[in-house]
Amino acid sequence: SQQGEEDPQALSIQEGENAxxxxxxxxxxxxxxxYRQNSGRGLVxxxxxxxxxxxxxxxxxxxxxxxxxxxxxxxxxxxxxADTASYFCATNKTYYAGNNRKLIWGLGTSLAxxx
Amino acid sequence: GAVVSQHPSWVICKSGxxxxxxxxxxxxxxxxxxxxxxxxxxxxxxxxxSNEGSKATYEQGVEKDKxxxxxxxxxxxxxxxxxxxxxxxxxxxxxxxxxxxxxxxFGPGTRLLVL
Numbered sequence: 399s400q401q402g403e404e405d406p407q408a409l410s411i412q413e414g415e416n417a418x419x420x421x422x423x424x425x426x427x428x429x430x431x432x433y434r435q436n437s438g439r440g441l442v443x444x445x446x447x448x449x450x451x452x453x454x455x456x457x458x459x460x461x462x463x464x465x466x467x468x469x470x471x472x473x474x475x476x477x478x479x480a481d482t483a484s485y486f487c488a489t490n491k492t493y494y495a496g497n498n499r500k501l502i503w504g505l506g507t508s509l510a511x512x513x
Numbered sequence: 514g515a516v517v518s519q520h521p522s523w524v525i526c527k528s529g530x531x532x533x534x535x536x537x538x539x540x541x542x543x544x545x546x547x548x549x550x551x552x553x554x555x556x557x558x559x560x561x562x563s564n565e566g567s568k569a570t571y572e573q574g575v576e577k578d579k580x581x582x583x584x585x586x587x588x589x590x591x592x593x594x595x596x597x598x599x600x601x602x603x604x605x606x607x608x609x610x611x612x613x614x615x616x617x618x619f620g621p622g623t624r625l626l627v628l
Contacts, residue, residue, distance in 0.1 A: 440606055440619035505556045
C-alpha cells in the first residue's frame with residue numbers, strides 16, 4: 399500500500415539547475431527516506447531523516463521534513479545529466495512487534511536532467 | 514558495503530512453469546528481506562517480508578501458494594513464482610536489511626517475462 403505522494407510526478411530541467419521534489423504522507427513516522435532508481439535497476443538509498451530532525455544534507459542533496467504538515471522535500475543542487483532517475487520517498491513506521499518494519503512507498507518523481 | 518545481488522537478472526519462461534529468483538546479501542547479514550514487484554513507471558509494491566528461519570509475512574492480496582518465499586539463511590532468500598502466467602510478468606526486486614530494520618539495500622532486480 400502506498401501512503402506517500404510525490405510531486406511533481408515528472409520534472410525536466412537543464413544541467414546546472416536545482417531540482418526540488420516533494421513528498422507527503424498520511425500517518426506518524428519514525429523516519430523518512432529517499433531512494434533513487436535508475437531505469438530498469440534496483441533502488442539506491444540516498445538519505446534518511448528521522449522524525450525529530452528538520453533538515454539534513456548529503457553532498458548535493460538537501461532533505462527537509464515537516465512533521466506538522468506531514469511532508470518532506472528533496473533538493474538536488476547543481477544537477478547533472480547523471481542525476482536522471484526516478485526518486486522515491488519512503489516512510490518507516492513500526493507495523494509489527496519488535497524491529498520488523500516495512501517501508502511505505504510514494505509514487506515517485508521522474509527527473510530528467512538535460513545536458 | 515551493503516551489497517545485494519539478485520539472480521537471474523532476466524528470465525523468460527513458458528506459461529505453467531515455475532521460476533526461482535535468488536536474493537543474496539553479499540557483505541552483511543540480512544535478518545529481514547523484502548520482495549517487491551514493480552510495474553512500468555510505477556512505484557514498488559511490497560509482496561512479502563521474510564525473516565531468516567521463519568515463515569514469510571505476505572501482504573494482502575498476494576497469493577502465498579503462488580509466490581513461495583524461503584529465507585533459509587542470513588544471506589539468502591528465494592522467491593519462487595509457481596505455475597507462472599503472462600500476468601506474472603513484471604520486475605521483481607528484493608531488498609535486505611539488518612535489525613533494526615531502517616534502511617533497505619536493494620538488489621538490481623529480476624525482469625520476468627512469461628510467454
